[in-house]
Amino acid sequence: MADTPNHTDSSAVSFNSTASQVRPTDTPASSSNTTDAGTAREEDQEWQPPTKGPLKTPITRPTKSSKPISPPKLTTEHETKYATVLASVSQWQTLPATTAKNAPQSPIQDHERMFLTRECLLRYLRATKWVTASALTRLQSTLSWRREYGADTFTADYISPENETGKQVLLGYDNDARPCLYLSPGKQNTKMSDRQIHHLCYMLDRTVDMMPPGQESAALLINFKGAASGNVPTIGQARAVLNILQSHNPERLGKALISQLPWYVTTFFKLISGLIDPVTKEKMKFNEDVRNYVPPEQLWNAYAGDLDFVYEHQSYWPAFAAETDRRRQAYRQRWETSGKRIGEYEAYLRGGDHPSLEQVLGEKGSASSLAADKDTDLAAAGVAKMTV
Known part of the structure; x- marks a missing residue:
């Protein structure tokens, strides 16, 4: 594969100053969503198209009638397999620097640990037909590929x-x-x-x-x-x-x-x-x-x-960059605030009403009591809490 390019190529038009001046509509993932009593949050209001001229910037939220499909409830077997994968990835200290065989290892970074959310682990389990060893192999392969490919740069x-x-x-x-x-x-x-x-x-x-x-x-x-x-x-x-x-x-x-x-x-x-x-x-x-x-x-x-x-590139692109940058920053801030835990809930990280993993663990008790209750999902979360 070709060497990773210089991603601040001087031939590219710089949008840094423009993006910093754009203030997109607040989003559910924004930490600035708090409103005064009696004032409806923006995401609770119906999205409206512009009335004067065409839209030239991104749409920041779905219509009120558009709702995500609820995921199927996990079986006891699936919970156990999730717990196995979560406990394993929580022990990762290093990762291969590339996807090549016997590639050198380097320490796992915070953004890579943040990638390993509860839903991420479940996606890889579903994709591998719930074979835990295969899910772990593919998770590690993806993180190594992102390093090698430069996806996060x-x-x-x-x-x-x-x-x-x-x-x-x-x-x-x-x-x-x-x-x-x-x-x-x-x-x-x-x-x-x-x-x-x-x-x-x-x-x-x-x-x-x-x-x-x-x-x-x-x-x-x-x-x-x-x-x-x-x-x-x-x-x-x-x-x-x-x-x-x-x-x-x-x-x-x-x-x-x-x-x-x-x-x-x-x-x-x-x-x-x-x-x-x-x-x-x-x-x-x-x-x-x-x-x-x-x-x-x-x-x-x-x-x-x-x-x-x-x-219109000069209108859309800086607004798009500013909006996605702000969402990523809010996502990461939530992850850091809740203890930087592997296995965190994405609905919480995106600014939803779901409690954080820290809050769930606090409600359920210690890892030992979780194990006694045979709650494999949360018991594994307790392992992640202690090992991260």
């Missing part, structure tokens, strides 16, 4: 040139409160490079930033309108993208709504069909009415929605 300035035409836009939420990431291959503006794949990795991470409490997955809206045959990815590119999606973002895809496919794109999908996980295939919908999946008021009018949205 990509900046808005570095990615900015890739998105000047709006070929990837995070805008609004679907009926199940999944953030919608629009992909428009026909707006390709750069030649093939590592940064093109970095762009997708960056946007997927930012899509996660925009998830409301209780949400774990995203909706991809892929429209091939205007895509020339030269803009269709190669098999090698497809493998790289699928590796990011399937291996290192398991259980993150809620829906993939794919439309306006020319014949050569249809042929391409047939060629890579064998590389796509069967569970992923079930989530792919071709040429369906997108209005059935996304509230029309938050669906871009370019995709048959009612939302008047115009992509």
Whole structure:
């Protein structure tokens, strides 16, 4: 793989000063959500589109009618397997620096421990059919891959040139409160490079930033309108993208709504069909009415929605960077405030009403009493508390 690029490339337009001046709408993950008595919180109010001119910045919350799907209740067996994985990752002191065999080890970092939330561990368990050894292997592989790939070093300035035409836009939420990431291959503006794949990795991470409490997955809206045959990815590119999606973002895809496919794109999908996980295939919908999946008021009018949205890079990109930066900062602040625990609840970290792991443990008692109560999930959380 090519060396990690300089992610503060001087050729990129700098948005640092602009982003610092933008104050996006407060979000559920914001620490500034506290309101005076009698004043409704913004996330409790219905989202409204602009009344004067098109929208040019991101949408910060779903419609009130859009609600995340509640996850299925874990069985006793699943709780036990989760407890096993949590207890194991809580002991990690070092991680391989790369995905290469016998790669040198280096200490685990705070942002990597923060990655290991309760829901993250469960996503990897589901993706590996609840085989604990496989889940642990894949978790470690993802963290090593992120180190090797530089995923946590990509900046808005570095990615900015890739998105000047709006070929990837995070805008609004679907009926199940999944953030919608629009992909428009026909707006390709750069030649093939590592940064093109970095762009997708960056946007997927930012899509996660925009998830409301209780949400774990995203909706991809892929429209091939205007895509020339030269803009269709190669098999090698497809493998790289699928590796990011399937291996290192398991259980993150809620829906993939794919439309306006020319014949050569249809042929391409047939060629890579064998590389796509069967569970992923079930989530792919071709040429369906997108209005059935996304509230029309938050669906871009370019995709048959009612939302008047115009992509202007100089307006959207700094507001997008500021909003996602602020959410990440609030997320991390909550994690640090609650004790920097592996196995923390994502709904709490995103600013929801769910208590923190520290609060849950405080209510339930010590790890020994938890074990006596045979509460395997919380007993493992107690192990994490003592070992982190």
